[in-house]
Amino acid sequence: MRAFNVSDYLLLHLDMESALPRNRQLYRLLRQAILDRQLSADTRLPSSRDLAGELGISRNTVLYAYEQLLAEGYLEARASSGTFVADTVPDLDGLSGVQAPRKAGGGQVRLSRRGQRLLAQAGAATQQWGAFVPGVPDVSRFPYQIWSDLQRRVWRQPPVSALTYGSGGGYQPLREALAGYLKAARSVDCGAGQIVVTSGIHQSLDLCLRLLSDPGDVVWVEDPCYWGARTLLAASGVEIRPIPLDAEGLCPTPAQMARPPRFIVVTPSHQYPLGMVMSLSRRRMLLEYAQRHGCWIIEDDYDSEFRYNGRPLASLQGMDSCERVLYMGTFSKTMFPGLRLGYLVLPEALAPAFVTGMEELYRSGQAPVQATLAEFIAQGHFNAHVRRMRLLYGGRLELLQHAIASHFEPAEVAVSGGDTGLHLALRLPAGSDDQAVARDALALGVAVRPLSRYYYHAGRAAPGLVLGYACVANEQIAPAFALLARAIRNNRRE
Ligand SMILES: Cc1ncc(COP(=O)(O)O)c(C=O)c1O
Structure with missing residues (x-):
């Protein structure tokens, strides 16, 4: 042939x-x-x-x-x-880590091209607990007794409206509680009418893309970025422009600036996965640019409630006087990921369209859960839980930093992103193969994510690991890191 x-x-x-x-x-x-x-x-x-x-x-x-x-x-x-x-392009006969769907009779199902791409890029890990799974809070500490008491009260005599399909962007008392909380904790400037309750940031981003973009629209995204954002953007058919980062956050080149995008997706309070905070001057630059060119900024504020060092951070949304920022938050880190609840804060002019879009695309509901959460916030349990968890995670962060320092010289590795959130990024010695480290560590029972997998441009990627410390018991941190250190040393090319 x-x-x-x-x-x-x-x-x-x-x-x-x-x-x-x-x-x-x-x-x-x-x-x-x-x-x-x-x-x-x-x-x-x-x-x-x-x-x-x-x-x-x-x-x-x-x-x-x-x-x-x-x-x-x-x-x-x-x-x-x-x-x-690339060798990660869909090969339904042998996708690594992803099973090609099979028909009951044994034949293969042919997915759409979009579906094939989705599976080929699949980023969600099956392991969601233990050392050092990133982004998972310590759900074993959740005050479920308080929650179940509140829930029982909600269920004592729920109004009919709580059990039908939802409408209006979510349970109103929850939206009101959220507006108050976001103002106080994140300096987000909004009324309850600007909030749409969603099933989390994934759904919020999907809604933004469906309502405000068309296939082929240009979108700027941080390089590296969260795998979930990457999956959603790819599935929406937009044209992705990976933008490099520097110590101040998103740093577009003059050539990139010359072609304004429809959307700019950023994690300004705690860049995912590297962890830097976007500087004030970069925030101003981005807001002015978005206003001048009519771009939408999508702010993913996924874990900044947990701030251990330095001044509390304000949201980008709170600095925006021109209504260009769509702010996404989540209860996945502050409460527990299985709750599947998040919120989207919209510029006033967009809110009605998003309320309708939410109903049309997904139908809403879960009013009993939203009502329980509204009470949980109103009675002060939410703030108390976040405060307790911040102390717990701050201690775990220190244990992890200590473990790193006891196995490596400062010149060998670099740690970033440890002031906020549930994970840090560990840069490995030059010449390390982070994917091999992750494979070997998993065989030793330690789950880590290779940093290089988060990059669009292989040329920008430095070898490293994303280490979550929130869902690891204090006493497991040192022994688990000792195993990881072994995997790192075994995969180091001198
Ligand atoms: C940067 C970032 N955005 C969003 C999410 C997911 O948010 P949600 O659970 O609300 O969909 C995560 C989860 O780890 C994340 O790291």
Whole structure:
């Protein structure tokens, strides 16, 4: 069989008369060839210069398509050897860690391309408890006795309206309690009417994307970023622009600034996963830019209630006088992730559309749970629980920092992001293979996430690990880190 020739294929299918820009055509054709396995994993693509010459188009056109496919994970750049088809592209016969769905009769189900991509990029871990699972609070300390008493009271005589489909953006007393809490704790400036109660940040982001973006719209996202944001953005069909970070947070290049996006998705209070806080000047810059170009900023404020050192942080939303910020928060970290409750705070002008959109897309409900939570907040249990957990996690953070310092010299590793939240980022010695460390650590019973997996651009990724310390009992931290240190040393190339 004749080998697949990428230039011939593109020459045949590129339509020079089409109204669709050539860079978009090129992107779609290459993506199609990858999904159809004509271009298999590890195939080296021609250089952008060579391909542009063969197709008789500009090099920028090719670069655009390559950049986009790199950003979406179809291609990967390997230092000094070129651009290759990624080996994580869906292969339903052998997806790593993801089972291809099978029909009852044993035959394979063919997913949509979007579905295949979703599975290929799947980021959710099955292990959700223990050393050092990131982002999971100590749910064993949740005051479930208080919760169940409150819940029983709610259930004593629930009004009919609490048991039907919900409406209006959530249970009103919860929205009111939230407006008060967010003002006091996060300096979020809003009324209850601007809040939509959702099932968490995943649903909030999905709602934003569905109501405010169209496929092909440009979205800026931090590189590295939260895997869930990456999955949702990819599934929505927007064009992802991974933006580099510096010590002050999001740091777009002049070329990126020249092409304003529809959305800017950021974690300004505790960058996920590296942990830096966005500086005041960067916040101002971003707000002014968003106002000037009509962009929406989506602020993901997922864990900043837990602040151990330094001044309390204010939200970006609270600085926004131009109604450009959509603020997303969650009870997954402050209460427990299985609760599946979060909130979206909207500019006033957007709130009615989002209330309707929520009902149309997902139908709401869970009023008894929302009523219990409203009482939990109103009676002061929420603040008390967060205060207790902050002390507990602060102690665990110190134990982890101590364990790190007892196994490694400061020059060998670097820790970032430990002032806030439930995790820190540990940079490994140069030359370490963080994915191999994660695999070996798991075999020893320690779950960690390799930092390099969070990056769009492999060239920006430094080897490291994301370590969650909130759901690890104090006495387990040192022994678990000793095992991890062994896995780190075993995978170090001197
Ligand atoms: C940055 C970030 N955003 C959002 C979430 C998930 O939020 P939710 O559980 O509300 O969907 C997480 C969970 O770890 C996260 O790390």
